[in-house]
Amino acid sequence: MEERNDLKSIIAGLVIIIGGVVAILIDLFWLKTDRSIWISIGCSLLASGIVILAQVLLIEDRKVNPLEKWGLEKIYETRAEKNQESDPELDKAKVQIDAVAFGLKAFRSRSKKK
Structure with missing residues (x-):
């Protein structure tokens, strides 16, 4: 399985760091509070x-499901279910059709180009 980092968590971490730096700079250069509350925040x-x-980059790598990468759309229990849904769409296919199944002889003979 391929691993990738969660982009939303990275963005959230960066935004929080930027917010912290801004709070420190506001207290140092603008508010100058006695107790330095904004520096603490x-x-x-x-x-x-x-x-x-650190957690996102070093510890938590999200596992990518290969089915997402393959673009698998449906799994049918029976060939009849597949035929009922996909046969009307076959004529609309322009380049190729990808199918994995057992016993596709009837499909191949019915779908040969004329």
Whole structure:
């Protein structure tokens, strides 16, 4: 299985880090509070963002399901179900049709180009 990182978590971590840096800079250069409350909040956000990024990049890799990559749309229990749904669509196919099944002799003989 292929592994990939969760983009939403990476973006969230970066946004939280940026928010922390902004809070620190606001207190240092604009508000200049006595107790440095915004510096404390900014440092907390900065640490949280770093933890999120570390977890996403180093620990949690999401497993990609190969069926998503293949683009598999449906699995039918019986050939009759497949025929009922797909036969009307066969004439609309322009390039190719991909199907995996057992015993496709009737399908091949019925679908030969004339």
